[in-house]
Amino acid sequence: MTATTGHPTMSAGRRWVTAPAPSFAHLSRLSDDTGLFEHARHAIVRREHGYCTDDVARGLVVISREPEPTDEVLRLAERYLAFLTHAQDAGGAFRNRLGHDRRWADDPGLGDWWGRALWGLGTAAARSPAAWIREEALVAFTRGATRRSPAPHAMAFAGLGAAEVLRRHPGHAVAAALLADAATTIGVPGADQRWPWPRQQLTYASPALAEVVIAASQLRHGGPALDEGLRMLTWLRDVQLREGRLSVVPAGGWRRGAVRLHHDQQPIEVAAFADACATAATVTGDADWETGVRQAVGWFLGDNDVGTPMWDPATGGGYDGLTPHGPNLNQGAESTLALISTLQHARRWS
Template identity: 55%
Template sequence: MSHDSFPSPPFTHLRLLTDEGGLYEHAQGTTPRREHGYCLDDAARALVVVCREADPEQDDLREQYLSFVLAAQAEDGRFRNRRGTDLRWRGTPSVEDCWGRALWGLGAAVSDSRSADRALVAFERGARWRAPWSRAMAFAALGAAEVLRVLPQHRGARDLIGAAVQVIGRPGQVPGAGTTWPWPEPRLTYANAALPEALLASGAALDAPALVMDGLQLLGWLLDAETRGGHLSVVPVGGRGPSDAGPGFDQQPIEVAALADACARAHALTGQDRWAAGLDLAAAWFLGANDAGTPLYDPASGGGCDGLERDGRNENQGAESTLALVSTLQQARSRPRVPASRYESARESAVRGSR
């Protein structure tokens, strides 16, 4: 499918959800629900997304989200996730998902000369911590890989990646799961493709082909498991185990965006058509090629709907879903065209030659 067949990533609804305090987490339809305030998870995701944009029109958003992430960090390097409209932070600092996402956003910001110094200081403070949760560590590893693109010998980033790989695990490590369940956890839960993407990013950053092979194996299995009838049929909110059959609802845009990110990275590493096709499936899911035959992209608002249900969609357009839409369209329209690499023949399904 041609890159131009997908819409350009829209920023109109994202701007509607953003004000001087941050990025509103929830919306009623297209109207921000100010009573729910802001959260770091969303601001960090948004920072990753806007750092991909070369358009100076998004510079104000980049500064807004970076400032939010920096303000969320405690003196010890951990992060608070929630902020009210009174601009007061709620809860205690942690190393949960918001910590990992914050490091991902900061890593993305390190590559921008206008924000690199501030982002790197905050990244280094946060990267001293470790989380026991695979997704938090996967998000953090993606941030560390971004830092290593700019500073290949950065010790803190390299150490964090090494720790993340240990927490994520390897294919086939679940006792009793058998060869049909190579996933390193007993169930698929949320943002699942972040795990193989972290292995891919880590393997590339550390020049460790075995990690790349593990990532490709897991991503290929996940993509097959989440494809049904020629379209994506992703894990529902309740997750999916070895004995569960699909389709299941409600399906979340974050799962599709994670697949798009991972397929884009796999394609950049290998040039294989399989990953380009997976990326196209992810973008098409938002446009209606899904289990309900319903678009989750609202071209009138530029927003993304909050979930795919059996009989349609959740009409609310919150930050997470809108960012998932924008991120997926970014990846689909900017698919890298790269020469053949050392990883090109990693899988039996690889095409011959290179793009």
């Protein structure tokens, strides 16, 4: 993974840095013929922790976004798709945790992993260059999209998959209904400009909720007003900028009225922010949202609160978290996928 094949991007409007091209080397290192291992100690796989649908689904998202994947990367997509279809039951729910012994540790459910599975399947159904992957992913997506979760985050992730399907299949009624219900579950921003978020606490992957409301505004019928999603994302952007650089809400979250902490910051928050800004830029044509994408790229390259890169150029892996003393040097699946996902945006907004 080298800067010579990357794309120049401006971080926080202050300096030009070079965004490296996304590398799938560490993702391949974390994968086997079953799926994607969840954890690593530094860059070494920790097989004893097994696999999870959450990460396999994220893996299918980033691979499906590649316009010209190599044969090796496309084979990863096939394995991830096979994992997800194996995790799904006849009613559309998904199991989440599979041990290295190939035994499921849980029953099918509708938690975040269900939503992320639909996100991965929807992205594959819409974007994969392989017809057989698109077809099988759409079958599994449609089965799962008939279900509903009471959890806003699960519905948000599922809504992202529905939005992908609708971009390729505008008449897909099941996807349209899911996206509309996802936006309804998320709710509308409040009138208080100091805290317009629909809930009293920011927890994790918050930009995904705003992104779904923005995407749902494009529905022909039943979609929310575009301004609702943009208000949510604008406020989220403003409260996560610190001296012009991105400083995302940490793993512990932030409750209204409480002191805002700044560590430990997670790469998933940065990737979700990049995704939401990219969607906002596409929908509105407003170049200000492109700056948000560049700030997210800059966070990984060192334009963050500690001033340190959040990835390992030698392995292509993303570091697991930003602490007050520097990065957590473990390179698990979630953080590596967040790195890849964010760098994929740099190809368009460079």
